[in-house]
Amino acid sequence: MRIFTLISLSVVTLTSPQDKKQLVMVRTGYTALQEKMRANEVDAGVLAKLTAFVEHMANRNFPLATAVQTDLVNTAWNEHKEWVKGLKNLIQLANRK
Numbered sequence: 001m002r003i004f005t006l007i008s009l010s011v012v013t014l015t016s017p018q019d020k021k022q023l024v025m026v027r028t029g030y031t032a033l034q035e036k037m038r039a040n041e042v043d044a045g046v047l048a049k050l051t052a053f054v055e056h057m058a059n060r061n062f063p064l065a066t067a068v069q070t071d072l073v074n075t076a077w078n079e080h081k082e083w084v085k086g087l088k089n090l091i092q093l094a095n096r097k
Contacts, residue, residue, distance in 0.1 A: 019096070022089040029086020036080065046076050053087060062095050 033050075036042050042050075049068055056065035069087040077084060 019093060022093055026086040026090045026093065029083035029089075032082035032086075033080075036083065042080070046072070046080065049076075057090070057094060060094070062091055065091050 033042070049072055053065055053068040053072075056062070056068060066088075069084070069091060072080070072084045072087065
């Protein structure tokens with residue numbers, strides 16, 4: 001999944017302890033997402049939003065990525081908070097590059 005590539009690229013420029021802490025949160029969220037996907041617990045609508053998020057991140061369109069992340073918080077938080085919370089950290093890390 002392309003989101004793992006985005007996470008991996010964030011590692012290159014990490015220097016501060018805060019950055020490293022955020023990366024741990026992103027990786028934890030990614031692991032939770034993988035587990036949910038393997039268990040078929042992520043519906044098509046959420047996957048479509050996640051796909052849009054990854055595309056926006058790949059294009060460095062952080063305002064649109066943030067809009068998708070906010071939408072996921074508002075619509076999928078109860079079912080997916082374990083990984084949705086890491087998306088905001090990923091945006092913040094990528095935005096510092």
